[in-house]
Amino acid sequence: xxxxGYMENPFIYGERVTGExxxxxxxxxxxxxxxxxSSQKVFLISSRKMGKSSLVATVLExxxxxxxxxxxLDLEKFSSYDKLLERYLNCLMKHExxxxxxxxxxxxxxxxLRPEIRLDEEGKPFFSFGLGRSPxxxxxxxxxxxxxxxxxxxxxxxxxxxxxxEFQEIxxxxxxxxxxxxxxEVQRQRNVGYVFCGSKKHLLADMVSSPERPFYQIxxxxxxxxxxxxxxxxxxKEKFLSANIDVDGGCLDQIIEFSRGVPHYVQMLAxxxxxxxxSKGKAEAGDVQKVVNxxxxxxxxxxxxxxxxxxxxKKLLLKAISVSGGQNVxxxxxxxxxxxxxxxxxxxxxxxxxxxxxxxxEDGSYFFTxxxxxxxxxxxxx
Ligand SMILES: Nc1ncnc2c1ncn2[C@@H]1O[C@H](COP(=O)(O)OP(=O)(O)OP(=O)(O)O)[C@@H](O)[C@H]1O
Ligand SMILES: [Mg+2]
Numbered sequence: 001x002x003x004x005g006y007m008e009n010p011f012i013y014g015e016r017v018t019g020e021x022x023x024x025x026x027x028x029x030x031x032x033x034x035x036x037x038s039s040q041k042v043f044l045i046s047s048r049k050m051g052k053s054s055l056v057a058t059v060l061e062x063x064x065x066x067x068x069x070x071x072x073l074d075l076e077k078f079s080s081y082d083k084l085l086e087r088y089l090n091c092l093m094k095h096e097x098x099x100x101x102x103x104x105x106x107x108x109x110x111x112x113l114r115p116e117i118r119l120d121e122e123g124k125p126f127f128s129f130g131l132g133r134s135p136x137x138x139x140x141x142x143x144x145x146x147x148x149x150x151x152x153x154x155x156x157x158x159x160x161x162x163x164x165x166e167f168q169e170i171x172x173x174x175x176x177x178x179x180x181x182x183x184x185e186v187q188r189q190r191n192v193g194y195v196f197c198g199s200k201k202h203l204l205a206d207m208v209s210s211p212e213r214p215f216y217q218i219x220x221x222x223x224x225x226x227x228x229x230x231x232x233x234x235x236x237k238e239k240f241l242s243a244n245i246d247v248d249g250g251c252l253d254q255i256i257e258f259s260r261g262v263p264h265y266v267q268m269l270a271x272x273x274x275x276x277x278x279s280k281g282k283a284e285a286g287d288v289q290k291v292v293n294x295x296x297x298x299x300x301x302x303x304x305x306x307x308x309x310x311x312x313x314k315k316l317l318l319k320a321i322s323v324s325g326g327q328n329v330x331x332x333x334x335x336x337x338x339x340x341x342x343x344x345x346x347x348x349x350x351x352x353x354x355x356x357x358x359x360x361x362e363d364g365s366y367f368f369t370x371x372x373x374x375x376x377x378x379x380x381x382x
Pocket of ligand 1 (some may be wrong): 015023055107
């Protein structure tokens with residue numbers, strides 16, 4: 001995109017992408033749209049940075065154009081459950097115009113809810129439960145709030161789609177109880193589609209696949225896989241070409257290779273390479289390595305302190321995986337080669353590193369969720 005002679009960087013990372021910044025995923029977009037149009041309750045699960053939030057943002061944009069009411073809530077952002085419920089109520093009500101009007105709406109639909117209108121720091125009005133001051137406990141209002149989407153869709157005669165991003169976070173607030181409350185409300189809502197998404201794969205998969213959990217078989221599970229290297233390469237070539245930047249053949253392949261199919265890293269390295277090359281009009285052999293080094297040096301201290309906080313068994317294992325990859329970690333050869341100790345303790349260490357979000361596992365192979373931290377561990381740790 002050319003803006004007054006200045007070429008805007010066409011690569012974005014660190015936020016949800018949609019429109020021209022969102023590549024590929026046509027099938028996933030279609031499938032999710034179809035499921036939501038039929039008001040399914042979908043679990044969307046993938047490793048970190050694979051593009052879940054961008055996929056749902058893209059789908060929500062398209063559904064809104066069809067007149068569907070959409071609500072997006074990122075559960076990672078809340079320090080307490082009542083804050084989460086409060087925000088959810090405000091999101092649900094944002095389509096009702098001025099709050100006074102919305103309050104009438106709530107009084108009619110859910111007379112027990114009785115929220116009050118307060119002003120936030122910027123002086124904007126919002127619904128609050130005033131929980132600190134009233135005897136009205138969370139338990140009395142939570143099921144009403146989860147019931148609200150069904151009531152709104154009935155009253156307005158419209159479909160609604162709701163996304164709970166990083167849904168596994170509810171487990172940090174009395175999760176088992178909340179799962180039960182949400183399940184019993186959402187399963188009755190015939191005109192409301194839901195997406196429950198997140199990157200803590202085993203926590204989410206457990207919720208839907210364990211018969212004793214409330215969410216058992218609630219709806220389809222969608223797993224977001226890597227974007228094929230050739231597809232991303234095509235997008236990269238197109239963008240650099242349209243800016244007349246002459247890219248040395250190997251550069252873009254190196255980006256794809258480093259990123260291992262994770263779109264976040266492709267966008268991040270391409271963004272930096274673009275900045276590096278746009279004024280010279282070319283990207284040369286060695287530039288991608290320079291960009292990677294620069295990114296690592298910016299996070300060097302953070303990586304050092306992350307490393308410093310790890311116990312020795314974790315350090316050993318991470319170093320091994322950074323050098324030899326995460327396949328066959330429990331084979332005799334691998335364990336001996338890297339001096340890892342007993343399989344039972346390695347298993348415990350692996351689980352703990354996955355719980356902390358440092359490692360993830362796909363098709364039996366363990367990998368670093370942060371590829372720059374992986375490279376740092378490989379290159380800078382003895
Ligand atoms: N389809 C896509 N096309 C191009 N870039 C993408 C795509 N999906 C994701 N990205 C890139 O990856 C980054 C992370 O995407 P997003 O936040 O959607 O992933 P996520 O799976 O929700 O991550 P997290 O695990 O952190 O929640 C985006 O900022 C963007 O740079
Ligand atoms: Mg996300």
